[in-house]
Amino acid sequence: MSHNSLLAYVCGLAVVELLTASSWNLSWCAEETAAQSSTVLAAVDQRHSVSLDGEWHVIVDPYGNGLYDSNGKARNNGFARNLAQSDSKGPIEYNFAKSGTLRVPGDWNTQRESLMYYEGPLWYEKDFEYKRTPGKRVFLHVGAANYRAFLWVNGHAICEHEGGFTGFDCEITAALREGNNFAVIAIDSTRLADGVPTLKTDWWNYGGLTREVSLVEVPERFVDEFDLDLKRGTANEIEGWVHVVGAAAGTEVKVVLEKDGQRTSVTGRTDGDGRAQIHLEDGNLQLWSPEHPALYHVKLTAAEDTLEDEMGFRTIETRGTEILLNGRPIFLKGICVHAEAPYRTGRAYSEEDVETLLGWVHELGGNFVRLAHYPHSERMTRLADRLGILVWSEIPVYWAVHFEDPAVLAKAESQLSEMIRRDRDKASVILWSVANETPANPARTTFLKTLVGEVHRQDTSRLVTAALLVRTEGHTKIVDDPLGDVLDVLGTNEYIGWYEGTAADAEQTRWDIRYQKPLIMSEFGGGAKAGMHGDTATRWTEEFQANIYEHQLVMLNHIPQLRGMSPWLLMDFRSPLRLLPGIQDDYNRKGLISESGQKKKAFFVLQKAYKENTVGHTQQ
Ligand code: GCU
Secondary structure, three states: OOHHHHHHHHHOOOHHHHHHOOOOOOHHHHHHOOOEOOEOOOOHHHOOEEEOOEEEEEEEOOOOOOOEOOOOOEOOOOHHHOOOHHHOOOOOOOOHHHOOEEEEOOOOOOOOHHHOOOOOEEEEEEEEEEOOOOOEEEEEEEOOOEOEEEEEEOOEEEEEEEOOOOOEEEEOHHHOOOEEEEEEEEEEOOOOOOOOOOOOOOOOOOOEOOOOEEEEEEEOOEEEEEEEEEOOOOOOEEEEEEEEEOOOOOOEEEEEEEEOOEEEEEEEEEOOOOEEEEEEEOOOOOOOOOOOOOOEEEEEEEOOEEEEEEEOOOOEEEEOOEEEEOOEEOOEEEEEEEOEOOOOOOEOOOHHHHHHHHHHHHHOOOOEEEEEOOOOOHHHHHHHHHHOOEEEEEOOOEOOOOOOOHHHHHHHHHHHHHHHHHHOOOOOEEEEEEEEOOOOOHHHHHHHHHHHHHHHHHOOOOEEEEEEOOEEEOOEEEEOOHHHHOOOOEEEEOOEOOOEOOOOHHHHOEEEEOOOOOEEEEEOOOOEOOOOOOOOOOOEOHHHHHHHHHHHHHHHOOOOOEEEEOOOOOEOEEOOOOOOOOOOOOEEOOOOEOOOOOEOHHHHHHHHHHHOOOOOOOOO
């Protein structure tokens, strides 16, 4: 085997390309395989950035011909090179400039009928101008890319990312050139058995660059992460840390809080790891709550960097079976929400999408949302901060994930860290959820206990939960999942009146909860086709759904340690599991509102209970 074909084999080059591309220096292959790992820059949406949103050229590549080598590894010498025929003696069989476009942000499924069911590799390419600023580092920020993403700039491998719902940032400073540049991003939405989530989900696998893409400039030394929390048991002490990349020990960090013309500031100094501990006291601190979602303008300065943010300060903790917000018991009047865009459908991402969804939560009289089953866009948690809506945020460890596989645990841990890093500055986020409806076997419990430990290590200011399955014996629901041992708050899903029994059975149901902890009924409900009417015994009618809610509300009020609820769910959403013609038509119909905004009867049943506070107790 000649040297070239050996190298071709090693680099997975198609032999044809090697033979014809003799003009390329072969070291390119060896040098370029090392894509760096991505990071998450805190409060990146507050930083100065150049948006790359808009139309991107795309190539649908069902076999990953331009992406993977014979070992299924991403290769650098495929479409990533964005070659023109004039660059090569051999045939170039793709051309971004002559290819159609798709809008970014946006899933590809709802932008082209031919892509509605498409799962696989798809390429994005965008040319952009860049004027270098001395002393600046540049990151390519991606708000979310479902499911695996491979990034190149000017043909240079930049980074790879797995996970469809968490943002990431990759440094491109070295790859950039003055003037015209091009970014190529390959997205592969293929579902993986060892993925997170795994193969089967009750939501549509919307693929693509589903959230914003931008260039973010930072100085050589910059704040990449910080944590500032109101100290539990106090109403005026903020404590935390600020991490400065590239800072020598002793670098000064200044934190300023400003609101209504009041300013409080404090300084700290970085240690050998670039981290400065912060302790600030403000006697007039306004605490964040649903009734008073007070946000402070926070300014962090360190070395030549300034990072600004809008933050609220509150404490959240448990005391026995109570959930305490700012030291006072609270009841979470909630609803589950999928990131499905109202009216236009597809993956939600815009300000309008989140305003409509959270606007409906307020109309419902709710103070809480369970963002299912994956981290939603940062626009959602920012708006929840402004509107005073409490948030349950979750990673898609959903149903039968491969719990015995350490590589899958690593993927879940990385999504967990990315979720926490992005939203640790959001007062609205009070609960991190590590899983939904997972089978209570030992491998799973070990897996999830590891995640719970990780959350407690990374964020001591919030509560950890999960949506658990419950055992049923006769008319008794038993909550004894071993994971309950390590959760701060229990979440339980049940579908009395829909998947099991009749709606009225709810009132006969006794709850045997084996943990003295707060419980949130994290899912219940039933389906209805908006506008379909009949008696309460006729499935799919609004009356049938409303009847389930009526009986559930009675049952819920008989659960002494119930501290919150999030029925399934706010709005109908697209799902590949829901195929009943004329009723479901690819939609899960358990919403209280249809995807076109039609409110169903059950919406008003729940609204009445929330507005009149006839459901739930804050304490035993
Ligand atoms: C499950 C699951 C949801 C699903 C719902 C349903 O409990 O958590 O993702 O959509 O039930 O069956 O409608």
